[in-house]
Amino acid sequence: MPPLAEHLEERGIDAKRRVKVLFPLPLFKPYDYLAPADCAVAPGSFVRAPLGPREIFGVVWPGEGDDAPADKLKDILEIAPAPPLSPSVIDFVEWTAGYSLFPIGAVLRMVMRSSDALRPPKMLTGYVATGEAPPRLTPQRQAVLDAAADEPLSARVLAERAGVSDAVVRGLAQTGALRAVEIDPDPPFAAPDPQRPGVALNDEQQAAAARVASHIDKGGHAVTLIDGVTGAGKTEVYLEAAAHALAADETAQVLILIPEIALTMPFLKRIEARFGAAPAPWHSDLTGAQRRRTWRRVAEGQARLVVGARSALFLPYTNLRLIIVDEEHDNAYKQEDGVIYHARDMAVLRGARAGFPVVLASATPSLETVINVGEGRYDAVGLSRRHAGAAMPDISLIDLRETPPPAGSWLSPPLTRAVDEALSAGEQSLLFLNRRGYAPLTICRRCGHRMKAPNTDTCLVEHRFSGRLVCHHTGFSMPKPDACPACKVVDALAPCGPGVERVAEEARQRWPNARLQVLSSDATPSPAAMRAALDAMREGETDILIATQMAAKGHHFPGLTLVGVVDADMGLAGGDLRAAERTYQLLTQVTGRAGRGEKRGRALLQTYQPQEPVLAAIAAGDRNAFLAAEAEGRRALSFPPFGRLASIILQSTDEKALADAAAELKRAAPNGDGVEVLGPARAPIYMLRGRARMRFLVKARRDVSLQAYLSDWLSRVKTPSNVRRTVDINPYSFL
Secondary structure (H helix, E strand, C coil): CCCHHHHHHHHCCCCEEEEEEECCCCCCCCEEEEEECCCCCCCCCEEEEEECCEEEEEEEECCCCCCCCHHHCCECCEECCCCCCCHHHHHHHHHHHHHHCCCHHHHHHHHCCCHHHHCCCCCEEEEEECCCCCCCCCHHHHHHHHHCCCCCEEHHHHHHHHCCCHHHHHHHHHHCCEEEEEECCCCCCCCCCCCCCCCCCCHHHHHHHHHHHHHHHHCCCCEEEEEECCCCCHHHHHHHHHHHHHHHCCCCEEEEECCCHHHHHHHHHHHHHHHCCCCEEECCCCCHHHHHHHHHHHHCCCCCEEEECHHHHHCCCCCEEEEEEECCCCHHHEECCCCCEEHHHHHHHHHHHHCCCEEEEECCCCHHHHHHHHCCCCEEEEECCCHHHCCCCEEEEEECCCCCCCCCCCCCHHHHHHHHHHHHCCCEEEEECCCCCCECEEEECCCCCECECCCCCCECEEECCCCEEECCCCCCEEECCCECCCCCCECCEEEECCCHHHHHHHHHHHCCCCCEEEECCCCCCCHHHHHHHHHHHHCCCCCEEEECHHHCCCCCCCCEEEEEECCCCHHHHCCCCCHHHHHHHHHHHHHCCCCCCCCCCEEEEEECCCCCHHHHHHHHCCHHHHHHHHHHHHHHHCCCCCEEEEEEEEEECCHHHHHHHHHHHHHHCCCCCCEEEEEEEEEEEEEECCEEEEEEEEEEECCCCHHHHHHHHHHCCCCCCCCEEEEEECCCCCC
């Protein structure tokens, strides 16, 4: 496309108008440019414009221009042939920036992550059968013609499907048996069929689905929690809600958020079975071409059903009418890098801004959601029994003070006996430990030196499978040395504590004839490897699965009757306000994998602290008592959801500059009614990736505008260029 200046010159037009352009950069405002008066450059249009020495794409933003003289402004260079952002997306970007206190341009960047989708992709050459028989019809040629009978396919795809070389395809084209046609590399997504029958629902599920449908029919914003025990069929209920929304408006788009990539592929298959068409996917494992296809089809309104991770919330929807947040309690919805946000909260607020319903689903809903239901802000529907009549598992605590494991082992006698019984009965077991690698700490037996990542206050985790020491915070890894780097003694480095690899080692020694599988992000690093491990467990090809939290939710293993939690105390050492809640959610989810088939399951939790209220509540199945106690503790401290929290993190490679910046920021803190500023203090992980880190924690009453207070405070201090400052509204991590 020629530059707009040439377009104007050719037409003899010199009339221009001022427009604002926001770029996907850490900028707090859009900038003024000139555009042809007669061109359709409306708010939301994607345009290319000069910014300093670069020419980059941005978005025409609503609002009045500045007072800068027109002769000082630069021209827009190109209008991208892409659908403009809808007003609701623009509003959401502005609101998110204001809520998170991040630059609005940084939020826009999340919308424009697939920038190559702004121009249509280059068409590919495909081939389709003409019906003419070639002079010589071999079995290989017939296979190609059969593959090309229904739709145009590229030579590579045709050759793969027919099991031949590309030369066979080209030869058929030369004979006239195949005709070359242009095909779109980003084919449209097949339309979902909301009328297609789904799984038969029981009475509870039908009532829940009808309740959600009533909110869709009423129109406007409403939040509904589907609160069901593990295995109760929450997914079937919210898929009915999705079908109802799609049927009510032929242009409606529905987004289903899921927390883990490992859940994506099996879930996509369930969606396809329900609606007769695959949904548009969005997650980090997609190729660039796949991301471009989903982004562009969403922007065109053609992708009506989207399934994705948290960032799918920022796709450029044209008519988003329903958001479903599965496993709404999951910490994976919290974005900790770049713009910091919680996808569940942003989903609720996006629904409120645009006036459509939001559905939350969980067997262990967050305390924030439970309180919102109790105070009448959210509706709730309950599913109290498992689908198809399966019983909830029996849960017991193993007091390791009374029945400890043998020396050098991690599995207690009661747990090993239970695994023996499951194996004898031909049933499956899951040994759960939410700690990757072989051992969380490597220490020198001679001098006490701890192996740490360079420039970081974190211990290296031994990974016996790969023979390396790994930092799970920075990604640094190194081969395990033969000698201690401090005292130089050979073979003095010893692993301390268990990881899943160490539990797997013990399990192999104890049950040498059992089929074992380790499921963790290290042992199964690719989505394909994860799916293979999960499929093997689902099909009964694994006897004992040793797994991290990747196996804790969203999976159905019909033959699994025993779950053994190796270290139920581990999550209680977090030291932050959600430690007990996270422990309850994680252990409830993982124990809920047991007994989903014909036989009732059981779960055994190894602990040195059986008196802990959270563990007692899990064993008793008394969620309400736990949540009531947790709520009372938070209320007494005015912690969320009964108060507001924000974290300010300062980091720098210069420790003196960091300390000075923290002191200056502390001095500038304004007095605020109902606001308390704690800190500055060293972060628990003080040094990370060579940067020292200090934190402030800001507490405020629930009725206080925390963003207004922070904006006033931070505007009073100019942060030095060698100090980075980050704001986290409602922090989940305190490291």
